[in-house]
Amino acid sequence: MLTENHALVNYQNPFVLSYDHRELIKEYALRVFDIKDYAGNGIAINTDSVIVKIEKSINDILFNNGKKTTILQAGNGKIDDSVLCQAIFPVITCPCHCTGCYAVNACTKKFNGIGKQTAEAWFKWFFIEHYYPDIYFLQVDRELTATNKTECRWHVSGDFIDNDDVVYCIKLFRKHSNKKFYTYTKRDTKRDNMPALPELLALDNVNVVDSLPCGMKNYGNSEYLEKLVKTVVEKTGENVVICKCGTTVEKEYNKAHKATDKKKYCGGECKACRDCKYIAFIEHK
DSSP, rough: OOOOOHHHHHHHHSSSOOHHHHHHHHHHHHTTTOOTTSSOOOOOHHHHHHHHHHHHHHHHHSOOOTTOOOOOOOSSBBBBBEEOOOOOOOOOOSSSTTOHHHHHHHHSTTTHHHHHHHHHHHHHHHHHHHHHHHHHHHHHHHHHEEEEOEEEOOOOOOOSSSSSHHHHHHHHHHTTTSEEEEEEEETTTTTTTTTTHHHHTOOOTEEEESSGGGGSSSSOOHHHHHOOOOHHHHSSSOOEEEEOTSHHHHHHHHHHHHHTTOOOBBTHHHHHHHOOOOOOOOOOO
């Protein structure tokens, strides 16, 4: 993992993206535009805006100790603030593009509002993590070191990029062994050529939920989930936890705690994602 001095010595100040990387960003934008959400909308990325944001963040991390940069967010619209959240762009890193994917839906929601901002932020962090992992993980290490929070939801959006990314994550998670990291993945060791994945799965402070249990998608209507649970139990001997997010249980809990401790059901009351291998979701739009 990159050290502070190494970063300062090996990158030009100010940092500017190369022509090849600028063109690569444009190629990515064209590739993901046709991926549709529930309403049939595509994902719009302003490449010029993203390029500026990437350069600004990298310069801050390298030459300003990342004082104006925050990769890890405390909670989000669903997850309790006690949990740190890390996210990257979903469509590029996921090996499947399931119809109705909630992450795609988030990227396209209100094209000129939060959806666009979210999509560009996730894309920025994906690009830096993939092409400048030394810089990315240097900043995440700083943020983890500076916080007293002990739980981190890795990949609120997105998935492991490649085997090199997995290796960086292993080093980071091991260094911060006092924190619990949990995530979801559709990656397969052989199919996706990720030989380091089993090592990550074996870490004591990491829980990885299988997002393709027995080759089936992990969300659907009640009838589908009954079939999913039955299949997983028969093939693995393990049960499937049905997530209560989006249900009355979650809504009532969040409402009851809003005026008191402001805790949220996900990551607050429910911690199934921290420990269970199989989680399924009731599909909602």
